Amino acid sequence: MIRVESVHVAFETGSRRHTVLSDIDLDLRDGSFTVVLGPSGCGKTTLLNVIAGFVAPTAGKVTLDGVTVTGPGAERGVVSQDDTLLPWQNVAQNVGFGLKLLGLPRDAWRDKVDSLLALTGLSEYASYPLWKISGGMRQRVNLARSLAVDPRYLLLDEPLGALDAFTRQRMQEYLLQLWTRYDKAMLMITHDITEALFMATDLVLMRGGPGRIDTVRALDFGRRFAAGESARAIRNDPAFVGLRDELETKFFADEGETI
Numbered sequence: 068m069i070r071v072e073s074v075h076v077a078f079e080t081g082s083r084r085h086t087v088l089s090d091i092d093l094d095l096r097d098g099s100f101t102v103v104l105g106p107s108g109c110g111k112t113t114l115l116n117v118i119a120g121f122v123a124p125t126a127g128k129v130t131l132d133g134v135t136v137t138g139p140g141a142e143r144g145v146v147s148q149d150d151t152l153l154p155w156q157n158v159a160q161n162v163g164f165g166l167k168l169l170g171l172p173r174d175a176w177r178d179k180v181d182s183l184l185a186l187t188g189l190s191e192y193a194s195y196p197l198w199k200i201s202g203g204m205r206q207r208v209n210l211a212r213s214l215a216v217d218p219r220y221l222l223l224d225e226p227l228g229a230l231d232a233f234t235r236q237r238m239q240e241y242l243l244q245l246w247t248r249y250d251k252a253m254l255m256i257t258h259d260i261t262e263a264l265f266m267a268t269d270l271v272l273m274r275g276g277p278g279r280i281d282t283v284r285a286l287d288f289g290r291r292f293a294a295g296e297s298a299r300a301i302r303n304d305p306a307f308v309g310l311r312d313e314l315e316t317k318f319f320a321d322e323g324e325t326i
């Protein structure tokens with residue numbers, strides 16, 4: 068389990084000290100799908116960066132199975148907002164990029180890349196240059212690449228933000244299938260209330276000024292989808308619609324805060 072304990076983050080800009088996160092406590096349980104939702108600038112990405120080990124907390128700590136995190140590690144894969152794919156390499160080469168850095172022998176590399184391409188439905192596009200594939204496929208390449216080193220935790224910073232509404236829904240369903248099949252713990256940031264409700268087992272609502280956790284709610288819509296219930300039935304479930312209304316009212320009532 069990853070545990071965020073009393074984390075506080077402040078950045079110095081010139082002579083000013085800007086507190087971005089205040090007193091954050093959060094558990095990422097194994098097998099959970101934690102979704103962080105909150106107004107723009109409330110510190111969601113900073114929180115993900117602290118968990119990833121890219122940003123050191125000013126106070127407090129992050130532990131992984133009781134051991135304090137002091138930097139990035141292979142057990143925590145990160146998928147960032149903008150993909151960082153290499154435009155001069157094809158789909159398979161991009162998926163296998165991290166494995167090359169690990170020095171995997173050629174045959175083992177090919178086998179692993181083939182299985183990742185199959186898992187993400189990209190096998191027939193292995194030799195495609197990146198400019199020939201769609202936004203949703205690019206994001207699947209991005210995901211396949213982060214799964215290559217088999218991380219226990221996947222940290223996803225608005226992975227679906229750049230997609231059109233239709234592709235976005237398909238990718239939400241796809242991510243939930245990946246989550247159950249791979250039995251990973253996921254942490255995902257989003258601005259989209261419907262997406263957050265549909266996917267989260269643990270929904271973390273943040274507030275700004277400075278960033279702090281408002282509430283954490285346990286949900287089961289994502290698990291119901293993973294167990295075979297239709298996405299449409301879930302999104303139309305009165306419990307789902309009611310919660311969405313409640314969250315929209317809550318967020319839009321916060322003057323000046325936009326999500």
Ligand SMILES: Nc1ncnc2c1ncn2[C@@H]1O[C@H](COP(=O)(O)OP(=O)(O)OP(=O)(O)O)[C@@H](O)[C@H]1O
Nearest residue numbers: 078079080085087106107108109110111112113114
């Ligand atoms: N390295 C840094 N140095 C100084 N300030 C920073 C740094 N990183 C983030 N910030 C500031 O911290 C605040 C929170 O930023 P962050 O990106 O974590 O918010 P966010 O909730 O993810 O925002 P958004 O939803 O718009 O992506 C912002 O005011 C940002 O300018």
